[in-house]
Amino acid sequence: MPRALLRRWREAWARRRHPPPQTAQTLTRRRVYILPTRTGWLFAVVLIAMLIGAINYENNLAYALTFLLASVGVVSILHTYRNLGGLGVRAGRCRPVFAGDMAVFPIAVSNGDAQSRLALEFIPGDGEPRVVDLAPRSTTWIELHQPTLRRGRRPLGRLTICTRFPLGLLRAWSQVQLRQHCVVYPRPEAEAALPPPAGGRGVGSAGAQGADDFASLRGYQPGDSLRQVHWKALAREQGLLSKQYSGSGGGSELYFDYASLTAMDGEARLSRLCRWVLDAERAGLRYGLTLPGGTLPIGTGPAHQQQCLEALAFFGGVDDGAGT
Amino acid sequence: MTVPAPEVTRLAWLWLVGGLAVVVAPHLLRLPPWLGLLCVAAMGWRLLRDLRGGALPGPGLRLTLTVGGLLVVFLSYGTLVGPEAGVALLAVMLSLKLVEMRGLRDATVVILLAYFLVATGFLFDQSIASGIYLLVAVVVLTTALVVLNHPGAEARLSGQYVRRAADLLVQAVPLMVILFVLFPRLSGSLWGVTVQEHSARTGLSESMSIGDVSRLSESSEVAFRVEFMDGVPASEDLYWRGPVLWQTDGRRWTALPPGSLRQLDRPRVDSDGPAVGYAVTLQPHGRHWLFMLDLPDTLPPGALLTPDMQVLARRPVDQLRRYEASSFPAARIRSLDPRERALALTLPPGRHPLARELAGTWLDAELGEAQRVAAALRFFSEQHFFYSHEPPALGADPVDEFLFQTRTGFCEHYAAAFVVLMRATGLPARVVTGYHGGELNPIGGHLAVRQSDAHAWAEVFLSGQGWVRVDPTTVIPPQRVSTGTRLPVREDPGAHKEASWLGRALKGARQILDATNHGWNQWVLGYGADKQRGLLERLGLHGAGWRGLVALLTVVAGAVLLGALAHLSWRRRRAVDPLVRHFDRVLARLARRGLVKGTSEGALAFAARVQVTDQEVGARFAALAEQYTALRYGPTPSRAAVKAFRRRARAFRA
Numbered sequence: 019m020p021r022a023l024l025r026r027w028r029e030a031w032a033r034r035r036h037p038p039p040q041t042a043q044t045l046t047r048r049r050v051y052i053l054p055t056r057t058g059w060l061f062a063v064v065l066i067a068m069l070i071g072a073i074n075y076e077n078n079l080a081y082a083l084t085f086l087l088a089s090v091g092v093v094s095i096l097h098t099y100r101n102l103g104g105l106g107v108r109a110g111r112c113r114p115v116f117a118g119d120m121a122v123f124p125i126a127v128s129n130g131d132a133q134s135r136l137a138l139e140f141i142p143g144d145g146e147p148r149v150v151d152l153a154p155r156s157t158t159w160i161e162l163h164q165p166t167l168r169r170g171r172r173p174l175g176r177l178t179i180c181t182r183f184p185l186g187l188l189r190a191w192s193q194v195q196l197r198q199h200c201v202v203y204p205r206p207e208a209e210a211a212l213p214p215p216a217g218g219r220g221v222g223s224a225g226a227q228g229a230d231d232f233a234s235l236r237g238y239q240p241g242d243s244l245r246q247v248h249w250k251a252l253a254r255e256q257g258l259l260s261k262q263y264s265g266s267g268g269g270s271e272l273y274f275d276y277a278s279l280t281a282m283d284g285e286a287r288l289s290r291l292c293r294w295v296l297d298a299e300r301a302g303l304r305y306g307l308t309l310p311g312g313t314l315p316i317g318t319g320p321a322h323q324q325q326c327l328e329a330l331a332f333f334g335g336v337d338d339g340a341g342t
Numbered sequence: 343m344t345v346p347a348p349e350v351t352r353l354a355w356l357w358l359v360g361g362l363a364v365v366v367a368p369h370l371l372r373l374p375p376w377l378g379l380l381c382v383a384a385m386g387w388r389l390l391r392d393l394r395g396g397a398l399p400g401p402g403l404r405l406t407l408t409v410g411g412l413l414v415v416f417l418s419y420g421t422l423v424g425p426e427a428g429v430a431l432l433a434v435m436l437s438l439k440l441v442e443m444r445g446l447r448d449a450t451v452v453i454l455l456a457y458f459l460v461a462t463g464f465l466f467d468q469s470i471a472s473g474i475y476l477l478v479a480v481v482v483l484t485t486a487l488v489v490l491n492h493p494g495a496e497a498r499l500s501g502q503y504v505r506r507a508a509d510l511l512v513q514a515v516p517l518m519v520i521l522f523v524l525f526p527r528l529s530g531s532l533w534g535v536t537v538q539e540h541s542a543r544t545g546l547s548e549s550m551s552i553g554d555v556s557r558l559s560e561s562s563e564v565a566f567r568v569e570f571m572d573g574v575p576a577s578e579d580l581y582w583r584g585p586v587l588w589q590t591d592g593r594r595w596t597a598l599p600p601g602s603l604r605q606l607d608r609p610r611v612d613s614d615g616p617a618v619g620y621a622v623t624l625q626p627h628g629r630h631w632l633f634m635l636d637l638p639d640t641l642p643p644g645a646l647l648t649p650d651m652q653v654l655a656r657r658p659v660d661q662l663r664r665y666e667a668s669s670f671p672a673a674r675i676r677s678l679d680p681r682e683r684a685l686a687l688t689l690p691p692g693r694h695p696l697a698r699e700l701a702g703t704w705l706d707a708e709l710g711e712a713q714r715v716a717a718a719l720r721f722f723s724e725q726h727f728f729y730s731h732e733p734p735a736l737g738a739d740p741v742d743e744f745l746f747q748t749r750t751g752f753c754e755h756y757a758a759a760f761v762v763l764m765r766a767t768g769l770p771a772r773v774v775t776g777y778h779g780g781e782l783n784p785i786g787g788h789l790a791v792r793q794s795d796a797h798a799w800a801e802v803f804l805s806g807q808g809w810v811r812v813d814p815t816t817v818i819p820p821q822r823v824s825t826g827t828r829l830p831v832r833e834d835p836g837a838h839k840e841a842s843w844l845g846r847a848l849k850g851a852r853q854i855l856d857a858t859n860h861g862w863n864q865w866v867l868g869y870g871a872d873k874q875r876g877l878l879e880r881l882g883l884h885g886a887g888w889r890g891l892v893a894l895l896t897v898v899a900g901a902v903l904l905g906a907l908a909h910l911s912w913r914r915r916r917a918v919d920p921l922v923r924h925f926d927r928v929l930a931r932l933a934r935r936g937l938v939k940g941t942s943e944g945a946l947a948f949a950a951r952v953q954v955t956d957q958e959v960g961a962r963f964a965a966l967a968e969q970y971t972a973l974r975y976g977p978t979p980s981r982a983a984v985k986a987f988r989r990r991a992r993a994f995r996a
Binding site: 026029030040041057060061064067068071072073075076077078079080081082083084085086087088089090092093094096097100134136137149151182183184185186 | 494
């Protein structure tokens with residue numbers, strides 16, 4: 019009986035310490051750790067030197083100063099802890115990206131206290147740390163960037179939140195695992211002509227992306243080929259613009275089939291298909307996608323495109339089902 | 343993964359330079375001028391660079407600066423160790439460091455060392471003003487540290503930074519007081535280094551010269567303060583004994599060298615009358631003297647008594663010192679060593695012919711010992727002698743000139759001339775210096791003795807009576823006191839007769855200031871091993887020693903910390919509705935079975951889900967969840983309802 023009880027406690031403890039990923043978490047006292055920094059140790063050394071001086075010279079004000087600073091060090095434990103403890107983090111929805119791009123994880127950070135929290139550092143597994151200040155009773159959205167290498171689902175992974183405020187003598191930190199992931203589409207191939215429309219012959223290699231007929235400019239979208247980028251506009255600091263070409267395949271129906279790309283290996287095929295889906299959608303064509311194990315019927319529009327791209331992202335059971 | 347070195351904001355640099363300037367400023371007054379100039383130049387350069395931008399110096403200049411700083415300090419002090427040179431080195435190096443510091447680490451190190459520099463400031467000055475000033479310095483440095491640790495620091499938030507630093511410091515005070523009171527104190531320093539305390543001003547010295555162009559010390563600086571155990575003695579008993587001057591060359595009077603003092607026998611002292619007990623808080627003066635009332639009885643611990651009844655400390659008084667002692671005002675030194683008698687009769691050969699002639703007339707009149715004393719005093723009072731703080735300079739034979747020409751002088755002139763006259767009539771006599779009187783502070787209840795109370799009087803050895811104190815200055819009638827300043831003896835301590843309200847107000851203000859200083863000395867500067875022992879005994883921990891202190895310190899400090907922590911977590915928990923707390927407990931029980939409520943899932947929706955998994959538990963939970971929803975989102979529930987919910991929640995088993 020006692021052993022069973024002990025085990026139950028231990029399990030409960032472990033669950034509290036490392037709860038399963040959730041979309042929102044609060045940094046409770048149990049999950050905030052705190053330890054002196056290198057500066058903190060240096061501070062201690064300086065205080066010891068001051069104490070020795072005070073003892074040697076029997077100098078009461080030097081004693082008083084030493085004790086005051088030592089007490090400030092102790093009090094700053096509470097301040098540093100309180101700067102982090104009770105912080106709320108909530109995962110936002112991630113926009114899908116193409117493999118190789120930066121996945122952007124939006125996170126809502128909320129401070130329910132009447133005191134502001136300053137210099138909170140958010141460190142994702144790899145990628146740039148973010149430093150945030152929070153006003154009293156406020157919520158701020160931050161975006162954490164993580165590189166993506168493979169298609170599939172990219173979870174944010176373990177996120178370290180830490181702070182050294184106010185004195186830098188101590189570092190309080192906590193690790194959270196948010197249930198949050200970014201859908202990573204395959205990297206579209208740089209340029210590939212669309213296959214002929216259904217029925218075999220027709221548009222041919224001209225494709226939707228006719229290289230000749232310049233139509234218009236629009237804002238750059240992930241997946242746009244670098245060749246489409248209007249570099250002169252960028253040089254004029256007008257932002258990233260993509261050149262649009264009027265394809266000649268309007269109205270025709272395209273079938274993209276994984277099985278038809280026999281000369282390439284798996285991932286390359288997916289890149290090619292991705293390119294085709296993007297180009298077809300941009301050209302306003304109707305298209306369908308056939309992968310081993312399933313077919314998406316002919317369609318068009320953003321929702322259809324997303325369906326196709328997700329099918330490509332999760333093809334082969336890559337990371338599929340994680341967190342669903 | 344490498345994190346880029348944290349940037350230091352310009353605001354942080356400005357606070358840092360400002361903080362260092364505040365800390366270094368009081369040291370500048372003590373440093374040699376060129377060192378001070380070097381510090382100011384370095385800080386100014388940095389300030390300009392932070393305001394205007396510009397490059398930091400390269401390694402070559404850095405090395406030059408470091409070596410140059412070391413060299414300059416070494417040339418100024420002849421050493422790099424010891425308190426003065428050490429503090430100068432720290433101040434100069436920190437200032438020079440400003441020129442080249444760049445990252446967060448550099449800045450942090452500078453602030454931590456600046457804290458240390460603050461502490462060294464107390465080696466030179468422990469007054470209230472210095473305490474307040476350096477506290478301000480600590481606030482500025484702490485603010486700089488706060489700004490430094492805020493990467494997004496903005497000038498408009500400066501008030502917030504200062505408040506945060508002040509919060510930290512104020513909240514640290516309780517723990518600081520506990521540490522200050524209970525941290526075990528040693529008596530005696532670790533390796534006995536002392537600081538040359540500020541130009542140790544005293545109204546006294548080991549010698550006096552009659553007739554040099556000199557002014558009497560009119561400094562109103564306090565020499566020491568005295569608390570009497572029971573009542574202040576009468577004014578004629580308030581003679582605080584200092585150096586005793588035996589030898590003279592006709593102009594200069596000096597004390598006996600320490601060697602010859604040791605050869606003299608300890609005199610026989612008759613103690614008549616009641617003893618007076620008191621405690622003296624002596625300001626540092628850099629000499630060995632400990633002042634006690636005539637004649638010393640119980641000495642302060644570790645003090646020495648010379649054969650001429652002066653009390654000396656083993657080490658120079660370089661720090662504020664408090665001692666308890668007692669004296670017998672009515673006691674007399676009865677014995678006179680033959681060597682002492684010889685010393686006390688010696689006059690420089692061939693000097694003071696007129697004085698000797700005057701003394702000769704008294705001898706010719708065959709006056710007795712006491713009559714000769716009376717004759718000399720009568721001479722001072724009946725001839726036209728004046729008392730002045732600024733007497734004219736005297737020529738070759740100052741005593742004769744004073745007695746027969748200028749007839750204007752202060753206590754030293756009268757004491758010296760009187761002793762010469764006595765020795766010329768064959769009576770052993772000596773000059774005693776010290777302080778006389780003092781001002782009673784009605785607020786603090788203590789007697790403040792100031793440098794302007796420095797005094798000189800005479801002692802004559804009368805057979806049958808021993809050494810008798812004679813203060814020839816007191817016989818000058820008040821109308822012949824020229825400078826308008828008071829004659830020390832005429833003043834009754836505690837009596838204030840100033841007519842004008844302004845005078846009274848000024849005096850009151852001075853007394854309040856004096857009482858404050860005395861309290862500071864007593865309770866802050868004077869707190870040490872003795873007082874700590876006394877405190878422990880009052881707490882009933884007799885002979886507990888430092889172990890007792892450490893135990894007490896641990897208990898009290900631990901209690902305070904736990905209290906703070908408890909307060910913190912209690913405040914946070916209380917912020918949560920008790921209903922939520924009770925319901926959370928139920929949820930935790932379910933979670934143990936693997937039934938976890940989603941964050942966005944409502945209580946009722948979750949209950950439905952539980953029912954799918956486990957009919958029986960789900961039904962019971964659903965009832966609870968319904969009650970919870972009703973209580974929490976309905977009108978404010980009664981206490982009884984919350985209590986009933988708590989009971990049910992506690993009884994719930996998954």
